[in-house]
Amino acid sequence: MPERPAALSGLTDQEVVLLARGGQERAYRELVRRYERPIFSLLYRMVRDRELAEDLSQDTFVKALNAIESYKPEYKFSSWLFKIANNAAIDHLRRRELDTLSLEGSPHAVTPDAVEATALQIGDRGETPLDIVEAKELGGEIERAIAQLRPEYRACILLRHVDGRAYEEIGEMLDLPLGTVKTYIHRARNELRRSLAHLKE
């Protein structure tokens, strides 16, 4: 990953957006660098297909950055971006019904390369081989359980506990009342606890 220019890394999102509106390409790139992982992670866990998640992530950034002039500074840039990403995921899931997550790759993959490209990859930190295997098993179980949730529950639980967003912010992103967000998250946690109860032992 190329080194981030020191001049932009210390700026807030609003400040970088102002620079982008002034025509600075490096400001656009800074916004992509800041949010590519969180956006891609959300979309990957929502649609459960790596290639598709990449396409949706690209579409999200392209849509947001091409409409940077219409972005309203009184809202958080990240909320706006995540809203676009979530809408893209929900639109896709409504068009296509996807079933179970596969650690071994998408069921739609036909070549070995496609299988590898769509297989869930986790545990990129420098653990030992045994750590990696154990982390993969645990992580795989958790990812599998998340994949079983309804899309609305899944989006809420990911934004809340993986991205660390506040309830109010999630409500803004998903256009849901606060009470509904809390209900979805509580229900999602209940389902996940039941699915993962065997791991607690």
Next chain:
Amino acid sequence: MERSVLQHLTPDEIDLVLEGNYPGAVRTHVNGCPDCNSLLSGERLLVQWLTALPLHVPAAGFEDRVMARVQVVTARSALATLHHRALATPASRALAAGAVVSVLGSLAASIIWSLGHREVLASLGMTALRNVAELGWVVVHGLATTLVEQPWYGSARALADSPARLATITGGLLTSWAAGMLLMRRLIAIPAGSVAHERI
């Protein structure tokens, strides 16, 4: 928080505890209720697992692929920037509207006043015109007097008596002036060739 010690944890209370707020009444209940104790420890473990989930990384070159499809906004003119900033937020829009109303109001007031005081305006205008004309005459007269009193005035007057000589001198002066302008332009011109730009 008013609650019965016997009341099981509500989802909101679980959220509070997970965020680090553990009210005494809730703690008392949890200590005495195995079900809520188990529920809370299960929730804590689940949240711990979820927050530890790694961020997935898109394939290398993601940024470049995005930028290949993005149309970077071109830098606006100063007027367009001013227009955009003036209308960016409700406060700036209110300020801009106030300024416009003030200017239009002042204009309307001055027009109305002028229409009601035409004689006064005419009188003021004539006085101003007279003063300017007098000042102009004083300046011209002063310059002419100064010129005539110069020691080289006689020689310069003699030169002007010969039209050919006058034309030659004038042509020479004009040519020198034009050459000087061209030289200045060459000296301060921005290079036309490409220069290195800072690009990330």
